[in-house]
Amino acid sequence: MVALLAAFTRIEHVNDDRPLTRLDMLRFARRVVEHQAARQLALMDRWIADEERREAERQRRLAARQAAPDWLIERALNGRGAVYVHVGGCTGAGSRARGAGREQAVQALTEGGITPCPLCRPDTVLGILE
Structure with missing residues (x-):
């Protein structure tokens, strides 16, 4: 002052x-x-x-x-087939991954022959033994 x-x-x-x-x-x-x-x-x-x-x-x-799906199915580059199944939020999931329900993920791994992601191991989380 x-x-x-x-x-x-x-x-x-x-x-x-x-x-x-x-x-x-x-x-x-x-x-x-x-x-x-x-x-x-x-x-x-x-x-x-x-x-x-x-x-x-x-x-x-x-x-x-929080709104992320529990499971993801990643489509191939041509968009026709699927290449990986991921646990929701997997950092390895690309931009072609779409949300899926548990039943869809189990069916894709067991009947669809789609490979589980080697990073998040959705087959282990789902309890599917190879």
């Missing part, structure tokens, strides 16, 4: 119309503090908005992860 008043008294020499009063200096100091507070509040508002965006994205990712 003392530094503000000192800065304000230097302005007195520029404005020679009338001498500055203590009240003038206090009003000047209030305007400076008000301006600084407004800048700090704007900064806090940006931080809050950024954190709200991060939290919303985290919630979207969590919801998407």
Whole structure:
């Protein structure tokens, strides 16, 4: 506050119309503090908005992860046949993998002759012995 008043008294020499009063200096100091507070509040508002965006994205990712199917069947490049059966959420599942039910996954592994993913081992999870 003392530094503000000192800065304000230097302005007195520029404005020679009338001498500055203590009240003038206090009003000047209030305007400076008000301006600084407004800048700090704007900064806090940006931080809050950024954190709200991060939290919303985290919630979207969590919801998407929870909505993932339990089993995936990955189609071949030509789209006709299947190449792998995966446990839902397997990192080895490609973009051609589609959700499947338990019965579908069991049937694909037993009757369909589709290979189980070597990473997530859906045959072990399903209890299918080769």
